[in-house]
Amino acid sequence: MPKNYLHIWPRGKYMMIALPNQDKTWTVTLFMPHPIFLSLDTPGALLDFFKKNYPDAIALIGKEKLIHDYFNNKALPMISVKCSPYHVGSTSLLLGDAAHAMVPFYGQGMNCGMEDCVVLDEIMDQHDDDLEKVLPAYSKHRNPDAEAIVDLAMYNYIEMRDLVNSRLFLLRKKWDDFLNRILPKKWIPLYTMVTFSRERYHLCIAKKKWQDNIVGKLVKVFGVVGVAIGVLFTKTEAVHALSASFLAHLNSLVGKTLAAAAR
Numbered sequence: 001m002p003k004n005y006l007h008i009w010p011r012g013k014y015m016m017i018a019l020p021n022q023d024k025t026w027t028v029t030l031f032m033p034h035p036i037f038l039s040l041d042t043p044g045a046l047l048d049f050f051k052k053n054y055p056d057a058i059a060l061i062g063k064e065k066l067i068h069d070y071f072n073n074k075a076l077p078m079i080s081v082k083c084s085p086y087h088v089g090s091t092s093l094l095l096g097d098a099a100h101a102m103v104p105f106y107g108q109g110m111n112c113g114m115e116d117c118v119v120l121d122e123i124m125d126q127h128d129d130d131l132e133k134v135l136p137a138y139s140k141h142r143n144p145d146a147e148a149i150v151d152l153a154m155y156n157y158i159e160m161r162d163l164v165n166s167r168l169f170l171l172r173k174k175w176d177d178f179l180n181r182i183l184p185k186k187w188i189p190l191y192t193m194v195t196f197s198r199e200r201y202h203l204c205i206a207k208k209k210w211q212d213n214i215v216g217k218l219v220k221v222f223g224v225v226g227v228a229i230g231v232l233f234t235k236t237e238a239v240h241a242l243s244a245s246f247l248a249h250l251n252s253l254v255g256k257t258l259a260a261a262a263r
């Protein structure tokens with residue numbers, strides 16, 4: 001497999017991922033509902049399951065190693081924590097996983113913990129380091145964001161294990177890329193907002209909802225009017241030169257989105 005990539009085998013209700021290590025090995029993890037783990041209780045059952053779901057992985061991992069590792073590692077539950085407030089009086093405060101442990105699928109657990117420190121520092125500045133004011137203000141300010149990233153991390157599990165197989169979902173990603181290219185400051189895809197900006201997590205969710213709404217409307221409007229205008233515009237030579245590739249891209253995106261939505 002290509003090095004330095006996260007590889008995913010999405011299978012609807014479950015998935016396997018391979019994370020690259022610095023020594024060019026891989027750490028492979030199987031995520032699935034506990035009853036499925038319990039049902040794979042013999043080497044034969046495990047191999048049958050892999051032959052059906054991850055046939056290419058058997059050769060990559062090796063039969064012996066697969067059986068050895070599977071039966072020597074206990075399946076563990078994944079935990080999310082939501083709690084409020086994070087402080088006790090003016091003396092104690094929970095930061096990081098203790099306040100908001102999340103499933104690991106957004107790669108934000110550590111980032112969020114570090115951002116906790118930045119936010120706390122900002123609030124300490126606002127209240128001249130008066131902990132009686134700082135700690136309640138921190139709890140109030142941080143809670144909607146911590147809960148939002150816990151939800152986003154779980155959402156990304158569904159995206160990774162299932163949605164990436166959906167044509168409609170992939171087309172929506174193309175819409176995001178397209179709108180981001182023409183409106184780079186206004187239209188920022190959810191993953192980019194969450195991962196590469198200081199946008200508050202709960203506002204990322206609100207903006208994604210707004211974007212979903214707009215894309216839904218755009219697909220309908222462009223589907224009817226845009227294609228007709230495209231045909232008219234492409235008749236004009238000068239405009240054609242400027243707009244042909246733009247319109248072709250747009251028309252194909254709209255057509256594919258409508259076709260996928262109809263399916």
Ligand SMILES: Cc1cc2nc3c(=O)[nH]c(=O)nc-3n(C[C@H](O)[C@H](O)[C@H](O)COP(=O)(O)OP(=O)(O)OC[C@H]3O[C@@H](n4cnc5c(N)ncnc54)[C@H](O)[C@@H]3O)c2cc1C
Nearest residue numbers: 095096097098101102103104106107108109110111112113
């Ligand atoms: C598989 C996986 C992948 C991840 N990938 C990413 C990623 O790509 N990006 C990212 O940002 N985050 C990622 N994370 C999340 C990240 O690892 C955690 O969010 C981060 O380590 C939390 O840091 P923390 O200091 O809050 O808690 P911890 O790292 O859990 O530190 C708490 C410490 O407190 C100690 N402790 C506990 N009880 C006591 C006690 N009573 N007395 C003294 N010490 C105690 C523990 O031993 C531990 O050392 C991932 C997590 C997992 C499990």
